[in-house]
Amino acid sequence: MEIGIVGATGYGGVELFRLLNGHPEVKTIKLYSSTQSGEFFQEIYSHVNNEEYVLQELAPEQMKEQLDIIFLATPAGVSSELTPQLTGGKGKVIDLSGDLRLKDREAYTNWYKNEAATEEIIEQSVYGLPEWNKEEIQSAEIIANPGCYPTATLIGLGPVLNKQLADPSRIIIDAKSGVSGAGKKASPVTHFANTQENFRIYKVNQHQHIPEIEQQLLRWDADAEPVTFSTHLVPMTRGIMSTIYVDLKASHSLDELVDLYQQTYQDEPFVRVRKAGEFPCTRDVYASNYCDIGLALDERTGRLTIVAVIDNLMKGAASQAVQNMNLVLGLNETTGLTHISLYP
Amino acid sequence: MEIGIVGATGYGGVELFRLLNGHPEVKTIKLYSSTQSGEFFQEIYSHVNNEEYVLQELAPEQMKEQLDIIFLATPAGVSSELTPQLTGGKGKVIDLSGDLRLKDREAYTNWYKNEAATEEIIEQSVYGLPEWNKEEIQSAEIIANPGCYPTATLIGLGPVLNKQLADPSRIIIDAKSGVSGAGKKASPVTHFANTQENFRIYKVNQHQHIPEIEQQLLRWDADAEPVTFSTHLVPMTRGIMSTIYVDLKASHSLDELVDLYQQTYQDEPFVRVRKAGEFPCTRDVYASNYCDIGLALDERTGRLTIVAVIDNLMKGAASQAVQNMNLVLGLNETTGLTHISLYP
Amino acid sequence: MEIGIVGATGYGGVELFRLLNGHPEVKTIKLYSSTQSGEFFQEIYSHVNNEEYVLQELAPEQMKEQLDIIFLATPAGVSSELTPQLTGGKGKVIDLSGDLRLKDREAYTNWYKNEAATEEIIEQSVYGLPEWNKEEIQSAEIIANPGCYPTATLIGLGPVLNKQLADPSRIIIDAKSGVSGAGKKASPVTHFANTQENFRIYKVNQHQHIPEIEQQLLRWDADAEPVTFSTHLVPMTRGIMSTIYVDLKASHSLDELVDLYQQTYQDEPFVRVRKAGEFPCTRDVYASNYCDIGLALDERTGRLTIVAVIDNLMKGAASQAVQNMNLVLGLNETTGLTHISLYP
Amino acid sequence: MEIGIVGATGYGGVELFRLLNGHPEVKTIKLYSSTQSGEFFQEIYSHVNNEEYVLQELAPEQMKEQLDIIFLATPAGVSSELTPQLTGGKGKVIDLSGDLRLKDREAYTNWYKNEAATEEIIEQSVYGLPEWNKEEIQSAEIIANPGCYPTATLIGLGPVLNKQLADPSRIIIDAKSGVSGAGKKASPVTHFANTQENFRIYKVNQHQHIPEIEQQLLRWDADAEPVTFSTHLVPMTRGIMSTIYVDLKASHSLDELVDLYQQTYQDEPFVRVRKAGEFPCTRDVYASNYCDIGLALDERTGRLTIVAVIDNLMKGAASQAVQNMNLVLGLNETTGLTHISLYP
Structure with a gap:
């Protein structure tokens, strides 16, 4: 599988990167950043130490045909704009922000103080809480990954x-x-x-x-x-x-x-x-x-x-997103997620 | 004033010691411990670094005549036994444990799994929450310092x-x-x-x-x-x-x-x-x-x-006990307690 | 592979357990404890939550024939006694304690205040610092895993x-x-x-x-x-x-x-x-x-x-022990150890 | 005594404020800030909760006649400019920054990447390490408080x-x-x-x-x-x-x-x-x-x-500055500084 992470430099992004690196079905990971494209990922996260990863500029047309999954680990207000450009191709979109979760667009505007995504995008988006919405997730085009x-x-x-x-x-x-x-x-x-x-x-x-x-x-x-x-x-x-x-x-x-x-x-x-x-x-x-x-x-x-x-960065963000990826790709739900908790 | 702290080696005790050292009306502090009497206080608390303070064995008869205030910073179950031996003299008792707070002796036994203090002692004890019980505190013989x-x-x-x-x-x-x-x-x-x-x-x-x-x-x-x-x-x-x-x-x-x-x-x-x-x-x-x-x-x-x-060790324990001491001794309630919070 | 962990209840043991659970070549993990045998591992470590794992009593004769690797995550002074009972069979021993690291037995006694292991065992033991001793490790019977x-x-x-x-x-x-x-x-x-x-x-x-x-x-x-x-x-x-x-x-x-x-x-x-x-x-x-x-x-x-x-529990203890296990079993040195550091 | 703190909003400043509030010889504390003058101090530091304190704009001419001590808790590069304006009057200056500590002005420029204070100011400044320089401090006009x-x-x-x-x-x-x-x-x-x-x-x-x-x-x-x-x-x-x-x-x-x-x-x-x-x-x-x-x-x-x-904010900054204040004012060196360490 070829996977893209948009907004790779935030905590959600770097945690997705870690998990996807250990995921047995992931072949390629591409990292995107609108503000830091061109930089080595290891310059931003010294624990990575791998020159292979360079942040790329977004190229929606190409991404939506080439990538199997596109994770959006972007701040509120960005996904609502990006998602329409990234859907309709081969790739499914999994959005970690709050932009696509609320069916009531007015409520979104009231609580987030941003303009809501289009009705079409909101309708297409499936709430990605696997324990209560598994079937819908398996056939989704767009998944709104739940908040922590x-x-x-x-x-x-x-x-x-x-x-x-x-x-x-x-x-x-x-x-x-x-x-x-x-x-x-x-x-x-x-x-x-x-x-x-x-x-x-x-x-x-x-x-x-x-x-x-x-x-x-x-x-x-x-x-x-x-x-x-x-x-x-x-x-x-x-x-x-x-x-x-x-x-x-x-x-x-x-x-x-x-x-x-x-x-x-x-x-x-x-x-x-x-x-x-x-x-x-x-x-x-x-x-x-x-x-x-x-x-x-x-x-x-x-x-x-x-x-x-x-763990707010895991089940509350990145690993739940990977669980959703597994479901939408028809993989075993636990693939790449069987870690025992770190202790102490 | 001459003050005694029973159970000086616990956190309540060492915090009382710190506060009383900076209290302008306190002349003498005596430290008592049933288990570590004879030891230098600084051997237990290296931050004290003062050879003046040695832990003494309890001598109730002498203490109740000599001391103005006796703080009990002892575990649950101890104060109920000690208080009768320490009252009736010159000194007032301020108990930081939970032993003397509950008027319902059966409730005490149910929740603390200990035998309750005698009815006489319980009746004499005044609940030391100054914001709601100031007058009673000022004339108390025994003060039950509230829990944190x-x-x-x-x-x-x-x-x-x-x-x-x-x-x-x-x-x-x-x-x-x-x-x-x-x-x-x-x-x-x-x-x-x-x-x-x-x-x-x-x-x-x-x-x-x-x-x-x-x-x-x-x-x-x-x-x-x-x-x-x-x-x-x-x-x-x-x-x-x-x-x-x-x-x-x-x-x-x-x-x-x-x-x-x-x-x-x-x-x-x-x-x-x-x-x-x-x-x-x-x-x-x-x-x-x-x-x-x-x-x-x-x-x-x-x-x-x-x-x-x-702060659970201050208003939740030691400094509230000093506030009660000020009240019962007729001092200004804020004496020795005007510290600005430590930040950062 | 069948692997045993002796002293599974300490931090070294529970970290080994976590790593071996994610190791692709490990089929069975057996946990041993001299003091808590019979207990469920999850009663001791609530993050494990798996009823499959019960602490067993040591059975050296059986262990040395059945297990491929026996990790000793025991305190100083224990491995020197256990190792002779666990060697000479099929299993290799990897000791995480300090007992088998020093070739100079007198130095061991001086610094550890314990009796040293026998000369025979010390001679057989190979210092398990892969970066400087890889060849010896690959053919070792007993590996003394380095200190943190x-x-x-x-x-x-x-x-x-x-x-x-x-x-x-x-x-x-x-x-x-x-x-x-x-x-x-x-x-x-x-x-x-x-x-x-x-x-x-x-x-x-x-x-x-x-x-x-x-x-x-x-x-x-x-x-x-x-x-x-x-x-x-x-x-x-x-x-x-x-x-x-x-x-x-x-x-x-x-x-x-x-x-x-x-x-x-x-x-x-x-x-x-x-x-x-x-x-x-x-x-x-x-x-x-x-x-x-x-x-x-x-x-x-x-x-x-x-x-x-x-990380003192990883390269300083458990994951270095797994690295040594990989080497002595002829596996790729990095098998089961390719985790990106956890951040943040 | 009337005391001024310039740069009161930094950690050195707020710690000085706390100490001077508990200092028995200090009557008035004035707080100065070049960037936040006009604001209530409690808006910046919610633990203060005292409407009495408002940040003032610097008025060097007035300050140097009115204040007994002027503490400079300003960043490197500021004191070298301020000090000449604040000296020559009644008040002594105690500078917590590194600007006035080095007698070698070239070394200052090399290490601090700032222009050094004038030779005159540097000559007047006394290094405020009381344990090794007490006499000089007692008669100083300007004290360079040591680094942590x-x-x-x-x-x-x-x-x-x-x-x-x-x-x-x-x-x-x-x-x-x-x-x-x-x-x-x-x-x-x-x-x-x-x-x-x-x-x-x-x-x-x-x-x-x-x-x-x-x-x-x-x-x-x-x-x-x-x-x-x-x-x-x-x-x-x-x-x-x-x-x-x-x-x-x-x-x-x-x-x-x-x-x-x-x-x-x-x-x-x-x-x-x-x-x-x-x-x-x-x-x-x-x-x-x-x-x-x-x-x-x-x-x-x-x-x-x-x-x-x-404690880097105390002996490494604010309380050492108060110790220097005591010395230069002819007070007992320990006045207002007899706190027992906070523990735990």
């Missing part, structure tokens, strides 16, 4: 929402992420001295991932209402934990709920549900494509606490 | 609970703490390689600070019901953030709520309420006695998010 | 020592390591709050890796004298940097020296020499088998500074 | 160099610093994801602190030759360790050397020499004005290893 927070949150909420077990007006999501989620750009908030030994809350109820979560909740439960959603910055590089609080409509035992989760995901190679009373930590999924889930039922309040963890 | 999580959580919840503005059946507290909260003892959970680049949830709905929070909520609102309470471990040494979600009974603007908080705490030197739209991070209160608060009102759900941060 | 500090230091010093370009009486090595080098055991020095925001020096001129370094230096230059060697603890989990200072006997340009290094290692797939003026950081080799090297020549003093970095 | 690396290195080297015990041609300094040394500006090297879990070497033999070290060495030993000097970036915010290697001219016991150090510094309140065999870590001096020293003598090589640690 939505991935953890939706895999966590799916089983109870899909069965309409939870009060859909009382969903509270308290999410925490490592710093790499803020990207490669140096800024006060990513400055080491501002982040080390610090814990920060940001974008309270204002994160652009909120409509993406709500769109999927409504597919599961037409009564789903707006969620409360807070995001926090953890002094670490990788990892997301989403701690989710839901009110159950009826009484259930913890064992029943753990059973429900285990059965829901029994055929999903990358979701692991813990035994009752056990919870995953972000390290459990470090540098892997796993999403691990733990459940707690508070008998005093009848409230269910759902804990879901992912 | 309850301090942040209660200062955050006080204004809305006290005015009965919140639905008392729907309080969700998502708390996060640095590692020093787990104490000085080496253990797998405090091992650097298990904690660095990791985010962990623990004791979901089972933390012993829950009944302490609920006891105070009931003082404010007799209808208060059990809370949902999760604790997380952040890869940093100091700091607690409590993110609290409440459903308001009636509609209020964010400005009204910020006003309420600012008025409630306008005479409190150590509580700082942020402007609407601004949130504190834990670094804002690092190595200080402050509790900083920020509020967000989600117009889509009508739900209020309250963010309260403290 | 010696690996970085010797790959750094090899080119100048081997050509006798450096004053062998003036070698100063200032080494720094992440905390995982101290192993899995919880202790005050690995306690998060003691290590985070701290930088520590330890074992000044007393580290047991000193005689291992000096033994190899003497193979290159018979005039080599004792080295000055300091080790420091960096608040990070993985990574070693060895900063090495040597006085050159004659004048050379930096370009000549960089050339020498690049030529020396041109056929070594895991050593990367930087251009003049560039230096590697430990992140450049994170979670990889690389050793990266940078050089600086101070024209004011004529002194050469050599910087060598490795 | 030179402070640790010179306090470490002073006793042996001053007695000419060390071979002055063989001094090797391997220094390590926390990230705050790189200042407040966001940059790739201070980006959290580039620094966390990373250890980096930089400016090998090219750091601008080299001539400052050598200038002082020559005062102690006229035969001092250029030093080898490497700097490393530690993934922590505060702290410097300087590990120094010297060859002794004659044989000495470790006890003799420890004695020499203890006697040299016996009247210095901020230098603490450890017992033979003990070494300080950077945490021992965290947020304090101490410089702690440990010594190791390698009997195999006769080489002495000197370990000196400071």
Whole structure:
């Protein structure tokens, strides 16, 4: 296979590069950058140390005929413009940005403060959450790879929402992420001295991932209402934990709920549900494509606490994109993704 | 003043030692340890480097006559036994453990798995949260210094609970703490390689600070019901953030709520309420006695998010204990506690 | 191939397990533990989440006939006893401890404070530094996998020592390591709050890796004298940097020296020499088998500074052991080890 | 006293602000900034939370008559221009930048790539290392506060160099610093994801602190030759360790050397020499004005290893500047600086 990565110099891009280098079905990787074309990739990422890779200028006409998969690891606002130029040929497009995820174009504009992609492109785009949308992904032309927070949150909420077990007006999501989620750009908030030994809350109820979560909740439960959603910055590089609080409509035992989760995901190679009373930590999924889930039922309040963890650069971005690539190319879903988590 | 610290070798003890050394009204500090008496303090804490301080064996009879204040920085289960031996003399007792906080002795036994202190001692003990209990503290013989999580959580919840503005059946507290909260003892959970680049949830709905929070909520609102309470471990040494979600009974603007908080705490030197739209991070209160608060009102759900941060070893333990000491000794509440937060 | 890991519960063991799981020629992995046999591996390492792996009790007679490779990831003092029981059959032994590295048994006893392995075993053991000892490794029965500090230091010093370009009486090595080098055991020095925001020096001129370094230096230059060697603890989990200072006997340009290094290692797939003026950081080799090297020549003093970095758990332990396994089994040296460094 | 801080928005400035706020002899603090005048200080540093402090525009004529001390916490190249405008009045100038430290103006230009201050200003400036220059400081008009690396290195080297015990041609300094040394500006090297879990070497033999070290060495030993000097970036915010290697001219016991150090510094309140065999870590001096020293003598090589640690923002910048202020104002040297190190 010949694969292209547009926006290869960001964290999503360099992680895709690492994964595709270890993917047994990938023959060629081409790296594209609009701002740094002509540079050696190793000049930007000293850990690569391979003179083979030079950043190329985009050549959409040629790319769409030559490449099997084109990954867009570009900032919001870019994919909506690029995608029309890259589709209609041989290659499928997998977009890691938020541009193609929302079916409601007005919502996109409200939350992202950008112009939305065309209706045609949005209609063609399939939401790439394999655990809940596998069939559509397998036949897609364009895949909108999910956001990092939505991935953890939706895999966590799916089983109870899909069965309409939870009060859909009382969903509270308290999410925490490592710093790499803020990207490669140096800024006060990513400055080491501002982040080390610090814990920060940001974008309270204002994160652009909120409509993406709500769109999927409504597919599961037409009564789903707006969620409360807070995001926090953890002094670490990788990892997301989403701690989710839901009110159950009826009484259930913890064992029943753990059973429900285990059965829901029994055929999903990358979701692991813990035994009752056990919870995953972000390290459990470090540098892997796993999403691990733990459940707690508070008998005093009848409230269910759902804990879901992912590596934000992996299942929250690059490795989920490769999982989608595998699906759309008809490969085994786990090809090139069977890494055990890195520990310690 | 002559001050004694029992359990000086733990993190609470060494932080008390630091603060009392810089306190202008403290003349003498005596350090006590049941397990390491006879040792130089600097052999245990190399940053102290002062041969003056030797750990002494407990001598309750002598201590209670000679010392003005006796701080107990001992583990749960010890203070309940020691306090009766140390009261009735000249010295006041300020206990940093959880032994004397709960008025319901059965609740203590259930949550702490220890035998409760005697009813007499419990009755004499005053809950040392100065922002809400100042008068009682000033005339106390025994002060139960609040837990770290309850301090942040209660200062955050006080204004809305006290005015009965919140639905008392729907309080969700998502708390996060640095590692020093787990104490000085080496253990797998405090091992650097298990904690660095990791985010962990623990004791979901089972933390012993829950009944302490609920006891105070009931003082404010007799209808208060059990809370949902999760604790997380952040890869940093100091700091607690409590993110609290409440459903308001009636509609209020964010400005009204910020006003309420600012008025409630306008005479409190150590509580700082942020402007609407601004949130504190834990670094804002690092190595200080402050509790900083920020509020967000989600117009889509009508739900209020309250963010309260403290330094768990300071306002969550040692400096709050010194604040209580100032009050009980009739000193200005801020004496020896006017440090600007350490930054960066 | 069928592979056994003895001491699978330590950091060396769990890293070997991860690497062997991704190794294309490995069919079966068996895990052994003298203290935790019978337990599921996933009970100890929650990131594994695979019920297939149960820790087994050692059965030397059976192991040596059935297994192709037996890795010993055991503490010092254990391998010297186990190795005689595991050799003489089909399996080769690769020992990750320091027990079999020193040819001088008295030196071993002096530095390790343990009894040395038998002369016979020591004679049979081959020092497993592939870049300098490949042929011997390929035909070895027993391989003594190098220590983490010696690996970085010797790959750094090899080119100048081997050509006798450096004053062998003036070698100063200032080494720094992440905390995982101290192993899995919880202790005050690995306690998060003691290590985070701290930088520590330890074992000044007393580290047991000193005689291992000096033994190899003497193979290159018979005039080599004792080295000055300091080790420091960096608040990070993985990574070693060895900063090495040597006085050159004659004048050379930096370009000549960089050339020498690049030529020396041109056929070594895991050593990367930087251009003049560039230096590697430990992140450049994170979670990889690389050793990266940078050089600086101070024209004011004529002194050469050599910087060598490795991942202490990889090239400093587990992945170098797999590299040795590949060599002794006649596989391509890079099989299962072609990971790009994890970044960020 | 009325004190001014020019460049108050940088890390040196905000740390001075914290210290002066707790200084018993300081009545008024005025903050100056050329780029952010008119802003509230708390808008820049949210931990301050005090509306009293507004950044002012520089008014040299007024400042030099009104202020007792003017601290310059400005970048290199600024103080050389400002100082002539601020001297000649009532106020003394204490400059935290490198502009006024080097007596050799050509060396300044070579190492700093800036134009040097005028000869007159340079002549007036006194090097503010109190442990070795106290008398001159007490009567100075202008004090050049030492650099962070030179402070640790010179306090470490002073006793042996001053007695000419060390071979002055063989001094090797391997220094390590926390990230705050790189200042407040966001940059790739201070980006959290580039620094966390990373250890980096930089400016090998090219750091601008080299001539400052050598200038002082020559005062102690006229035969001092250029030093080898490497700097490393530690993934922590505060702290410097300087590990120094010297060859002794004659044989000495470790006890003799420890004695020499203890006697040299016996009247210095901020230098603490450890017992033979003990070494300080950077945490021992965290947020304090101490410089702690440990010594190791390698009997195999006769080489002495000197370990000196400071907090780079305190003894390496702001608290040393306050120590100099105390001296020049005739106050007790320790006034406002008696903090015990923050631990943990």
